[in-house]
Amino acid sequence: MQEDRKMRIAAPIDIGPLDTEAQQAVRDLAAAAEAHDGVAPLSEQPLLNLGTDAEWITHVVAHTTSGSTIGYVQIDRSGETASAELVVHPDHRRNGRGRVLLRTAERDATLPSRSGEPGQHGKQLRVWAHGDLEPARGFARALGLRPVRELLFLARPLDAAALRAPEPPAGYRLRTFRPGPDDDAWLRVNARAFAAHPEQGRMTLDDLRARQAEPWFDPEGFFLLVPEDAPDADPAAFLWTKVDPSGPDGAREGETDGAIDGEIYVLGVDPDHQGRGLGRLLTGVGLAHLARAATRAVLYVEGDNAPALATYERAGFARAAVHVQYARA
Ligand SMILES: CC(C)(COP(=O)(O)OP(=O)(O)OC[C@H]1O[C@@H](n2cnc3c(N)ncnc32)[C@H](O)[C@@H]1OP(=O)(O)O)[C@@H](O)C(=O)NCCC(=O)NCCS
CATH class of the missing domain: 3.40.630.30 (Gcn5-related N-acetyltransferase (GNAT))
Incomplete structure (x- = not known):
């Protein structure tokens, strides 16, 4: 309970399509993470999807109270399972943002389908760890996630x-x-x-x-x-x-x-x-x-x-x- 309150204050989040400025902020965030981790956190398709406002794509942005973009997750529900790519800015890690973004992504993916359309909600969420670095492994362990696919x-x-x-x-x-x-x-x-x-x-x-x-x-x-x-x-x-x-x-x-x-x-x-x-x-x-x-x-x-x-x-x-x-x- 206390943790949830802390996270709500620490990580205001926006869910919805990204305007041009917000897309650039996500690209900058991904570049900062790549410079820090040595691996790009978002792969080609999510980057191409940044400007997409499709029914099966959800964009979630975490920002500071002053508006800087410090976390992002994109959920793609077009497949049999929902696929997510998640990144938190290196200067803002270990502060619960990853957890909040992942929970939001899980809710988005697993909610029972409202439209009844195949390819929408009600799906297992799978999240990519590019490079499978130690922070991602520790994060996955802490959240009860296990590896299901290797590329x-x-x-x-x-x-x-x-x-x-x-x-x-x-x-x-x-x-x-x-x-x-x-x-x-x-x-x-x-x-x-x-x-x-x-x-x-x-x-x-x-x-x-x-x-x-x-x-x-x-x-x-x-x-x-x-x-x-x-x-x-x-x-x-x-x-x-x-x-x-x-x-x-x-x-x-x-x-x-x-x-x-x-x-x-x-x-x-x-x-x-x-x-x-x-x-x-x-x-x-x-x-x-x-x-x-x-x-x-x-x-x-x-x-x-x-x-x-x-x-x-x-x-x-x-x-x-x-x-x-x-x-x-
Ligand atoms: C993985 C990542 C999203 C975690 O974001 P974060 O905001 O730091 O995560 P949280 O603060 O919510 O951490 C939740 C828990 O995960 C575990 N964890 C997070 N980072 C860890 C690390 N570097 N080493 C070990 N455990 C870690 C901890 O148990 C942590 O809880 P605690 O801080 O109370 O101990 C972030 O490091 C990142 O963007 N990495 C590059 C992109 C990536 O790998 N994405 C795929 C994730 S599966």
Whole structure:
């Protein structure tokens, strides 16, 4: 009771859409946490969502009585579980803000659905700890949360001279993505390839267009592998790369001095074409492409995706960091 009173005074919170100024305050907060922790606390999708006022997104901001933004949590209820990303300013930690923000997020996620729509409230909350640093572990322990999902960040050095793009096998042709004409076919193959993935498989046309509008988007680094005998059919597989030296997301974590990271951003093979070495081929294509601009190749992969992990380990990748999703036991 006493603790609750203290927290109400210590952490006024606002729930609702963010205007431009509030969005910038959250970006500044995330940058301060990244400078302090060495890992960005908010990943790409929540940053893209800062200006979003969708039914399934909730923004919660904690501030001081004078109005400075010192904590933020974003809850995304569009998936089967609700996903949250949470950050407290390094100068304001161990003062109960994290606890208040997490409780607010849990209430938002788990409240029985009012609309009756699937994809809304009434869901388990899962909160990301990027880098899974000690404060996040201690915080999770204190709040009775346990790890439920691991996302691995893998890296390998790139040497332009040593890398040549492998040729596609007979029956397939490699070409680059055409923004617009290829959008729908790519969304279909992405949904099939990532049918079991909690986020990637749900990408919408709006999500794709938002990425196409980002300064890092480069169709020359987005490859489609198409069946040679059916040029109008959906792609059999695809590889999307991303080079963003100034990027605010986790792509630069663990970066060694002077290294430029190039990311194997998404690699997907249609289930009808799996088991033919296309993942391995596209990994090689990606490495050769990235080696032109980057000195280190990086990627994210689910900790329980054994086939993908094996492909990447064979291609020389090793674990550089881990991101953990926590949920209530
Ligand atoms: C994790 C984080 C959100 C905690 O925010 P916070 O405002 O400091 O958390 P609280 O003050 O509400 O802490 C609640 C309890 O968590 C535990 N805890 C918090 N930070 C801890 C730390 N550095 N080491 C050990 N335990 C810690 C403590 O038991 C604490 O209670 P106490 O201070 O009374 O002992 C903050 O450190 C942060 O922003 N980290 C970077 C982003 C991140 O990792 N987010 C994911 C969280 S799962």
